[in-house]
Amino acid sequence: MSSTVLYSERFFGPQLLIVKDGSIRSMTVSGEMIVGRHTKENMVDIDLDVDFVSRCHGKVLCGTNGCFYVDTGSTNGTYLNGERMQSNVMHRLTNGDVLHIYNGTPKTADDVITMIMMFDHPEGFTPQSIMLDNDITQVNIGRNVDKDITVISKAISSDHALFFRSGNGWAIADKNSTNGVYLNNRRINTALYLKIGDCVRIVNLNFVFLGDRIVYQNVRFDQQGTNKCSTLEIHIVQRTVRKLFSVHALLRDINVTFRSGEMILILGGSGAGKTTLVNAILGYEKAEGMILYDNVDLYADDETVQSKISFVPQSDLMRGFDSVYHTVRNAAQMKLPDDIPDEEIERKVMETLKLFNLDKVEDSLVKQLSGGERKRLSVAIEYIADPEVFFLDEPDSGIDGHYTVQLMSILRKIANEGKIIVIISHGANRIAHNFDKVLVLAKSKRDQCGYISFFGTVEDSYKFFDTDNLEAIVGKVNDEPDLYIAKFKGLYN
Numbered sequence: 001m002s003s004t005v006l007y008s009e010r011f012f013g014p015q016l017l018i019v020k021d022g023s024i025r026s027m028t029v030s031g032e033m034i035v036g037r038h039t040k041e042n043m044v045d046i047d048l049d050v051d052f053v054s055r056c057h058g059k060v061l062c063g064t065n066g067c068f069y070v071d072t073g074s075t076n077g078t079y080l081n082g083e084r085m086q087s088n089v090m091h092r093l094t095n096g097d098v099l100h101i102y103n104g105t106p107k108t109a110d111d112v113i114t115m116i117m118m119f120d121h122p123e124g125f126t127p128q129s130i131m132l133d134n135d136i137t138q139v140n141i142g143r144n145v146d147k148d149i150t151v152i153s154k155a156i157s158s159d160h161a162l163f164f165r166s167g168n169g170w171a172i173a174d175k176n177s178t179n180g181v182y183l184n185n186r187r188i189n190t191a192l193y194l195k196i197g198d199c200v201r202i203v204n205l206n207f208v209f210l211g212d213r214i215v216y217q218n219v220r221f222d223q224q225g226t227n228k229c230s231t232l233e234i235h236i237v238q239r240t241v242r243k244l245f246s247v248h249a250l251l252r253d254i255n256v257t258f259r260s261g262e263m264i265l266i267l268g269g270s271g272a273g274k275t276t277l278v279n280a281i282l283g284y285e286k287a288e289g290m291i292l293y294d295n296v297d298l299y300a301d302d303e304t305v306q307s308k309i310s311f312v313p314q315s316d317l318m319r320g321f322d323s324v325y326h327t328v329r330n331a332a333q334m335k336l337p338d339d340i341p342d343e344e345i346e347r348k349v350m351e352t353l354k355l356f357n358l359d360k361v362e363d364s365l366v367k368q369l370s371g372g373e374r375k376r377l378s379v380a381i382e383y384i385a386d387p388e389v390f391f392l393d394e395p396d397s398g399i400d401g402h403y404t405v406q407l408m409s410i411l412r413k414i415a416n417e418g419k420i421i422v423i424i425s426h427g428a429n430r431i432a433h434n435f436d437k438v439l440v441l442a443k444s445k446r447d448q449c450g451y452i453s454f455f456g457t458v459e460d461s462y463k464f465f466d467t468d469n470l471e472a473i474v475g476k477v478n479d480e481p482d483l484y485i486a487k488f489k490g491l492y493n
Contacts, residue, residue: 013028013119014028014029014030014062014067014117014118014119015027015028015029015117015118015119015121016028016029016046016060016115016116016117016118017115017116017118017121017206017217018046018048018113018114018115019113019114019115019116019197019199019208019210019215020048020050020113020114021109021110022109022129022210022213022215023127023129023215024127024206024208024215024216024217025127026118026121026125027046029060029062029067030062031061031062031063032059032060032061033045033046033059033060033061033062034046034056034058034059035048035053035057035058035059035060035115036048036053036054036055036056036057036058037049037050037051037053037054037055037057039055042055042056044056046060048101048113050103050110050113051103052075052076052101052102052103052104052111053074053076053101053113054072054073054074054075054076056072056074057071057072057074057078057101058070058071058072058074058078059072060093061090063491064455064456064460064491065255065256065452065455066092066093066255066256066257067092067093067117067119068090068091068092068093069085069090069091069093069099069117070088070089070090070091071085071086071087071088071089072087072088073087073088074087074101076101076102076103077101078099078100078101079099079100079101079102080097080098080099081097081098081184081185081186082098082100082184092235092255093117094117094185094233094292094295095117095118095119095120095231095233095295096116096117096118096182096185096201096295097116097117097185098114098115098116098117098184098185098199099114099115099116099117100112100113100114100115100197101113101115102197106195106196106197107196108196108210108211108212109196109197109210109211109212109213111196112196112197113197114197114198114199114208116199116201116206118204118206119231119257119259120204120230120231120259121204122204122205122217125217125218127215127217127218128215128216128217128218129213129214129215129216130148130149130213130214130216131212131213132165132170132211132212132213132214133212136165137164137165138162138163138164138165139162139163139164139214140159140161140162141156141160141161141162141163141202141207142156142157142158142159142160142161142175143156143157143158143160144158144159147159149216151202151203151205153203155178155179155203156177156179156202156203157175157176157177157178157179159175159177160174160175160177160181160202161173161174161175161177161181161200161202162175163194163200163207163209163214164191166193168193169193169194170193170194170209171191171192171193171194172188172191172192172194172200172209173188173190173191173192174188174189177202179202179203179294181200181201181202182200182201182202182295183198183199183200184198184199185199185201185295187295194209195209196209196210196211197209197210205217230259230260230293230294230388230389230420231257231258231259231260231292231293231294232257232258232259232281232291232292232293232389232420233256233257233258233290233291233292233293234254234255234256234257234258234277234281234289234291235254235255235289235290235291235292236251236252236253236254236255236277236280236287236288236289236291237252237253237287237288237289238251238252238253238287238288238289238449239251239252239273239276239277239280239285239287239288240288248448248449249447249449250273250276250449250450251273251276251277251280251287251441251449251450251451252449252450252451253451253452254277254289254451254452255452256439256452256455258389258420258422258437259420260388260418260419260420261415261418261419261420261436262415262420262421262436262437263411263412263415263421263423263434263435263436263437264420264421264422264423264435264436264437264438264439265423265425265428265432265435265437265438265439265458265470266278266422266423266424266425266438266439266441267425267428267438267439267440267441267470267473267474268440268441268442268443268450268474268477269442269443269474269477269478269481270478271443271450272441272442272443272450272477272481273441273443273449273450274424274441275393275424276450277441277450278311278391278393278422278424281298281391282309282311282391283298283299286299293305293308293309293389307385307387308387308388308389309387309388309389309391310382310383310385310387310389310390310391311382311390311391311392311393312378312379312382312390312391312392312393312395313393314393314394314397316374316377316378318366318374318377318378318381319366320365320366320367321365321366321367322365322366323362323363323364323365323366324353324358324361324362324363324364324365324366324369324373324377325349325353325362325363327366327377327381328349328352328353328358328377328380328381328384329345329349331380331381331382331384331385332345332348332349332352332384332385333345335384335385336348336384336385348384349384352380352383352384353380355380355383355410355413356376356377356379356380356383356410357376357406357410358373358376358377358380361373370399370403371398371399371400371403372399372400372402372403372404372406372407373403375395375396375398375399375403375407376403376406376407376410379392379395379407379410379411383414387419388418388419388420389419389420389422390411390414390419390420390421390422391422391423392411392421392422392423392424393424394424394425394426395407395411395423395425396408396425396427396431397426401430404427404430404431405430405431408431408434409434411423411434412434415436423435426471426474427471428470428471429469429470429471432458432469432470433458435458436457436458437455437456437457437458438454438455438456438457438458438461438470438473439452439454439455440452440453440454440455440461440473440477440484441453441477442477442478442481442482442484442485443481444481444482444485445481445482446482451481451485452485452488453477453481453484453485453487453488454473454484454488455488458470461473464484464487464488465477465484
């Protein structure tokens with residue numbers, strides 16, 4: 001029964017996995033797509049072709065600000081992660097969310113449709129099944145080659161998860177894995193029984209229990225495995241401050257997702273809320289809403305993700321009479337785990353100095369450095385701890401163009417390692433090619449509050465604002481903020 005699943009590359013774009021007729025398939029979703037059942041009079045985009053699905057059962061809507069699902073008054077309803085959705089109410093979908101349509105209480109696989117929204121997914125896969133006949137009492141999943149399903153990936157623990165047969169049916173358990181096991185997109189901390197149609201997710205692979213079998217994604221890969229890929233989801237309802245006897249909103253309706261490997265630029269005029277947004281994401285000034293890193297709410301469980309997120313402010317607190325080498329070495333000793341051998345610390349220090357082009361000045365005092373060298377050093381002492389997300393507040397401030405280009409080139413390399421890099425900058429034209437996305441904030445003249453006026457690729461931002469450079473965008477949103485706020489909202493209404 002043993003099977004090996006291997007993969008190296010992961011892709012980020014809305015994809016719906018559909019489990020039907022005992023198999024699993026995927027389709028790319030974009031724009032507005034109707035979910036339902038084809039008839040001569042009724043054409044749908046996602047045809048599920050079973051009698052218990054209504055002709056127009058629901059809609060999936062995807063744009064640059066995310067994906068949503070709405071049940072359009074279907075007979076049997078739609079369930080999101082186990083809970084029945086209210087009809088005609090739009091629900092935001094996050095990575096791994098599971099939609100079910102049931103034919104009453106499902107007795108066989110024919111009584112349920114399972115749909116899984118994935119943003120983090122492999123490029124392609126072959127549907128695979130393990131039949132759960134009477135001779136099989138458990139299915140082990142892990143990185144070790146002795147497992148029933150072996151997944152060669154650095155993100156998978158050697159002994160990761162266990163499907164097992166018990167007195168009341170089949171159940172799923174997490175074997176103390178590092179990256180967890182998710183049942184219908186909720187991380188489990190104890191063994192749980194399974195219902196027909198339930199989806200178990202491990203990293204970005206899905207295993208759907210159908211009673212007499214488990215169907216899953218068998219993925220092609222190279223022998224190197226892959227690093228963990230992550231998403232940072234920002235869902236801010238509002239961020240307010242109290243002024244005398246009133247409450248004033250600084251930010252409202254911020255919904256964006258940043259993904260591993262992306263370098264994101266935050267633009268906006270003075271007072272638009274750029275620093276307020278970063279402080280809210282980091283939890284320094286919490287907002288009403290949720291900040292999700294790999295589905296963990298930073299506000300509710302900040303200790304879990306605190307070490308994965310780093311912030312580099314405009315000004316640094318480095319000691320001028322320390323050498324460059326000792327500054328990085330001291331940062332490594334403070335930020336890295338205590339059990340790391342000294343030779344490993346030394347190796348990381350030297351690699352970091354070389355990456356940031358500081359190896360030639362490692363013996364220089366901090367106070368002797370140029371502005372560009374000092375800025376690279378301030379980033380290096382955060383990088384040494386290997387965080388997965390970097391926020392940088394105007395790292396190009398106070399340094400000339402040559403050093404800005406050099407620093408941004410280094411940050412682009414770091415993003416290519418699978419990190420998320422988020423930068424606030426005003427002079428972005430000469431470094432525009434480094435960014436995957438641009439987030440533009442505008443301060444509304446109507447209520448003096450910051451809103452999103454654009455989020456997407458740099459190329460799309462030029463089309464949206466009818467300009468050919470990023471710095472001109474700031475002038476446009478300063479002059480007519482409400483025009484662009486409304487225009488962006490209009491794309492998704």
